[in-house]
Amino acid sequence: MKGILDRDTVGAFCRHTHAELAGAASGPLAGLTFGVKDIYDIVGRKTGFGSPDWLATHDAATATAPAVQRLLDAGARMVGKTHTDELTYSLNGENAHYGTPVNVNAPGRIPGGSSSGSAAAVAAALVDFALGSDTGGSVRAPASFCGIHGMRPTHGRILLAGVCPLAASFDAAGWFARDVALIERVGRVLLGDDLPAPQPSHWLLAQDAFALASDAATKTLQPALGRLTALLGKPQPVTVADAGLPQWFQVFRTLQGAEVWAQHGEWVTRVKPDLGPGVRERVQWASTVTANDVAPARSQREDxxxxxxxxxxxGAVLVLPTLPGIAPLRNTPPAELD
Incomplete structure (x- = not known):
């Protein structure tokens, strides 16, 4: 049987950091295959983080990330590492150094990022599920663009030891699958069964979020909204952010930028990496965030x-569009995507 690199027709998997690991002989995920975003450490291998300069300036990992190990212990087999946007600092899925994985459900459009390879691999049925990460949408966006399911659990529920950080107070592990049943099955391994399943009682429709969505996105969501109505009754319309969602986004952007620079500024200054379009400008902007910017943003975050x-x-469920529109076309200028 051909290996994953021979079968990968969508450019989802990394050749430069390839690794395979067998899972336990039995377990709740026995017989399943998965890919791992190239930010998770695999013992004895380098972690690429979407950057050739990062790869060249870091040593091989001395241990496998616990999140990956839990999946292996549950019987799943890791077949390879998947591409990520550079430093995970993008939602687009286009990496200037390693290319753009193909979105098989919309080949002329981007797969979304930063967990681009993981989403593309699942959409193309190269693996049963894949591990990603989500700081500001990096599981949710590619799941939406690629037409699959993605899960970003509560921040801190999954240990991120052995994972390259972007902005620690927002970073979360996540995963993809083509059906909801497998999303839950993987979740039981990664999250455990120690917490009771919440019982939703009613749902809220985020009017201000839907107001930002395109007609195409809103139309696509109508069947799902209909199913929710059948399950939980009519929604209660709400305005999520009285000051406006763009203001909430600016709070996130400021705090994320400050954390990115605190985490990686020394490396960027010392190595002067060849960052691709979009990522270069974001990192440069992150370097300008000051303590005077951060203090009010932290207060607003608490609000x-x-x-x-x-x-x-x-028991409320808040429903909003994952993204304001459908997947943009490949090679759209980064400034337009932002």
């Missing part, structure tokens, strides 16, 4: 968290 707790009390 945002309180608002979300208020909305999601009493």
């Amino acid at each position: 945002i968290a309180r608002r979300m707790d208020e909305l999601l009390a009493d």
Whole structure:
């Protein structure tokens, strides 16, 4: 049987950091295959982080990331490492150094990122499921663009030891599959069964989020909204952000940028990596974020968290579009995508 690199017709898997690991002989995921975003450490191998300069300036890992090990211990077989946007600092899926994985469900359009290879591999049925990460949408966006399911759990629920960080207070592990049943099956391994499953009682329709969505995106969501109505009754329309969602986004962008520079600024300054379009400008902007920018953003973040707790009390489910539109065309200028 051909290996994954021979069968990979969509450019989802990394050749420069390729690794395969057998899973346990038995377990809840026995017989399944998975790919791993190239930010998770594999013992004895380098982690590429989507950057040739990162690869050249870092040593091989001394241990396998616990999240990967849990999947192996559950019987799943790792077949390879998947491409990521450079430093995971993009939602587009286009890497200037390693190319853009093909979105098989929309070949002329981007797969989304930064977990681009993982989403593309699952969409192309090269693996049963794949591990990614999500800081500001890096599982949710490619799942949406590639027409598959993606899960970003609560921040901190999955240990991120042995994982290249972007912005630690937002980083979360996540995963992809082509059906919801497998999303849950993998989740039981990664999250455990120690918490009772929440029972939703009603759902909220985020009017201000839907107002930002294109007609095409809104139309695509109508069948799902109909199924929710059948399950939970008519929604309660709500305005999520009284000050406007763009203001919430700016809070996130500021705090993320500050954390990116705190984490990687020394390496960027010392190595002067050849960063690709879009990522280069984001990193440069991150270097300009000051303490005076961060202080009010942190305060506003606390207000945002309180608002979300208020909305999601009493078994509520908040429903909003993952993204404002369908997948953009490949080679769209980065400035337009931002």
